[in-house]
Amino acid sequence: MKRFLIAILSIFVVxxxxxxxxxxxxxxxxxxxxxxxxxxPFSKDVNFKAGEIILGYKxxxxxxxEVRGGGSLSDERIxxxxxxxSRDSAESxxxxxxxxxxxxxxxxxxxxxxxxxxxxxxxxxxRFEDGTTPAFEASESGWSYGAGFGLWLDERMNLNFExxxxxxxxNDSFTSVGINADYRF
Numbered sequence: 001m002k003r004f005l006i007a008i009l010s011i012f013v014v015x016x017x018x019x020x021x022x023x024x025x026x027x028x029x030x031x032x033x034x035x036x037x038x039x040x041p042f043s044k045d046v047n048f049k050a051g052e053i054i055l056g057y058k059x060x061x062x063x064x065x066e067v068r069g070g071g072s073l074s075d076e077r078i079x080x081x082x083x084x085x086s087r088d089s090a091e092s093x094x095x096x097x098x099x100x101x102x103x104x105x106x107x108x109x110x111x112x113x114x115x116x117x118x119x120x121x122x123x124x125x126x127r128f129e130d131g132t133t134p135a136f137e138a139s140e141s142g143w144s145y146g147a148g149f150g151l152w153l154d155e156r157m158n159l160n161f162e163x164x165x166x167x168x169x170x171n172d173s174f175t176s177v178g179i180n181a182d183y184r185f
Contacts, residue, residue: 028054030180032070034094034166036124048094049073054182056103064103066116071096075127090128095137097122097166099144112150112158120144120167122174142169146176156184 034048052070072093101118121141146164153159159181166174 023058023060024185026054026056026058026182026184028056028160028180028182030054030160030178031073032176032178032180034174034176036094036172036174046092048092050094050097050176052097052178052180054180056182058103058105061107062104064105066099066101066103066118068099068101069096070094090126092124092126095123095125099166101144110152112152114148114150114160114162116144116146116148116162116164118144122167140167140169140172140174142167142172144168153181158182158184 030052032050032052034050036046036048049072050070051073052068054066054068056064056066058064072095075091075093097120099118099120101116103114103116105112105114107113119141120143121139123137123139125137144164144166145168146162148160148162148164150158150160159179161179163177164175166176168174
């Protein structure tokens with residue numbers, strides 16, 4: 001994998017062909033799967049499907065800023081470990097998240113590679129089905145970083161595939177894999 005990334009980066013650097021679309025404002029949106037870093041009692045990873053909105057500005061290939069926000073598209077039912085049969089599961093979701101990134105990218109007329117480095121905050125909640133116990137809510141903030149690969153669909157629109165750590169703290173790590181599209185003005 002490391003050799004593959006180095007080979008792709010080398011192609012972009014050696015060709016030194018930068019797209020004319022690498023300056024200005026862009027907006028976009030996408031879908032991402034977020035792993036919250038825990039497993040239920042059946043050793044199943046707890047993942048959430050989330051939608052996100054993107055707003056960014058590229059000064060040049062090496063200097064850009066991006067703001068993202070999103071939340072769960074649906075609740076995830078998670079199994080609980082308990083000693084009584086009163087609670088077997090709960091509904092859980094990512095209420096919202098927000099991120100600010102420094103974005104650097106290498107681009108040519110066909111594709112682009114980009115890196116993200118910034119800060120994120122994420123809020124999660126759990127609601128029990130019995131209605132007698134109040135919801136549990138938590139929020140985490142921390143470093144966020146990732147990498148992506150994009151393909152130009154036309155002169156202004158591109159499709160991106162990315163992996164990132166949405167929030168990385170001593171106690172928690174929220175990782176994600178996603179696909180998004182953006183439009184450059």
